[in-house]
Amino acid sequence: MTSNHSSSSLETFLDQSLSDLKSKGLFSDIDVLDQANGPVISINGQKKINLASNNYLGFVTHPELIKASEEATKTYGVGAGAVRTINGTLKIHQELEDRLAKFKGTEAAIAFQSGFNCNMGAISAVMNKNDAILSDELNHASIIDGCRLSGARIIRVKHSDMKDLEEQAKEARDSGIFEKIMFITDGVFSMDGDIAKLDEIVKIAEKYDLILYVDDAHGSGVLGGGAGTVKAFGLSDKIDFQMGTLSKAIGVVGGYVAGSQKLITWLKSQARPFLFSTSLTPGAAGAVIKAIDLMEQDTSYVDKLWENARYFKEKLQRIGFDIGQSETPITPVILGDEKLTQTFAGKLIEQGVYVKPIVFPTVPFGAGRVRNMPTAAHTKEMLDEAIKIYEKVGKEMNLI
């Protein structure tokens, strides 16, 4: 194999940084999956029960989504051909946004190519250096990056701490130096599975005139009958930005903001990933529309997800693991130490349960955990088998 050119300073940087990461237990290789990312996956021909995906409703391999994707591809082609503002919007993208708005109970919606660049684009299209953003300290990386990109003053708020939020909101408002002040939060926190206190947040926002932005990547398809955290609280008319992903419960790819017509018109003229990057494939749009149809017509997907999640959590807890304070299907097994977390996850994977060790910087130092995502697609037998393996490895490592 010929080696690629690289400058000596780059080589030095990469060698030192990679070995530093490895010595701290902060590096993991990426596995290659032989088949689709379903409830059971295959790696190098070995089957494993998959508890690492965000495929909450099992839609990744749903035959009706696959058919809808094929039909949209046949009608519109494999790609959009150009950025929407340059070459027009395909009807299916318009249809997708109309369906998202209806599903979320808002006037309009805008779709992006991913949840990550949706946050980057939407936050920075509205907030600027004259503004302040209050941001929950456990918010997702894409929110943090979107806030940084905007140039606004970023004020960290203690996690789900309403007293701290109120104090910081008051201080920012009283300072008189900010044109706009936003509070931004995950609807469901992706590493702990707790739900933002939206009812209290709305009251504080009304008092201090805060713009509210909820990233509901892990609430959509899970709470509120699938429509998300905001719907579950009955607050669709109180949240300015209902952001979500199309890559988790929906099973496809993409991100969106649902909100007022005026907001969406602004984002479509200012959000840079919308203006300068080619949109979702027609096939993805077709599959997402079908996913929304299914959730609206049939509650059994969301019901099954919750039934499985409750079953799995109760069993994990009963055998003695600390599963934190999750209020949703996200099920962390909290161990603390980074290396211990990596070793534990490695043994689980070896024995046939595919999980993700989550360590710094995704969670704070010393808060390492193995995250489990039971889905609607798992059978009770799969979950029982996973628990058996958890118990065996937990005992071997003196963790339970």
Ligand code: PMP
């Ligand atoms: N927000 C949150 C809270 C997330 O968990 C994720 C997914 N990791 C994203 C945004 C980004 O979404 P996507 O994977 O669709 O880019």
